[in-house]
Amino acid sequence: MCCSNSDERFADIALREARKSPVQFRHGCVAVIGGKIVERGYNNYQTYSKDGLIGTSCSCHAEISVLRKCLRRNITGKMNLYIVRLSNSNDDMLSSSPCKECYNIMGNFNIRNIIYSENNNILIKTKYNDFKPYHQTSGKRAIIENRVQQFGNF
Template sequence: MVSYLNLAAKEARRSHCRFRVGAVLAKGGRVLLSGRNKFRNSSTLDYRIGTFHAEEVLLRRVRPPDRSIMYVARVNVQGDLVMSRPCDRCMEGLLKSGVARVVYTINNDRFGVLDLSTP
């Protein structure tokens, strides 16, 4: 589990956004896809949502297989892991997509788990 979070953190460090977030989609011990948050083409179209969140980037690129797990990591300017719990908009997309669990960073030493498979 930690290796997937490390991969998500590596993706986050490659982001050019103010809040650097990376995500990894995995199932059965295999990485299916990884990505990071990205700027939209024109933030003037919707000033409240200037980026595609890392979770959205993955969900737009592939339909996750049922029971897959998404790992999400956010890094600060110093490169330390910080809270990366998915926002309400991303949670809605994750629930609709069939992702069973989300593992997210809390800090360098802790992570949280959201079980989406239970009602």
């Protein structure tokens, strides 16, 4: 699916959100309904939430930060999520496709499209139902590997 000029504009706003992130791999996200930004956020070191949206993770991902805000404000319209990862050395966009855990949480919301950055400043736009998450975050892998080391293989 092709990205429009407005998709690029919203991705640029997500990029500005990513600049605020204290995390090594800086991600930003904006939620858009009817051409208007309804929430924005970035990844951070929060590891627990009473709403249950932050699970077993080393950080709160940008898209989860935004969805938590939508939940608190009871925002339920069909939304597009724009997710961008910012390079640490310049303003280049890097791969920010949602991880498996975030994708599963998105299923509880009314997500129409996911627009995310790939390496070399490329934007990918896909319908939520057509997206196939393929990776687990490095933090999640570290947690799993640590548990395996502590408890051994069964």
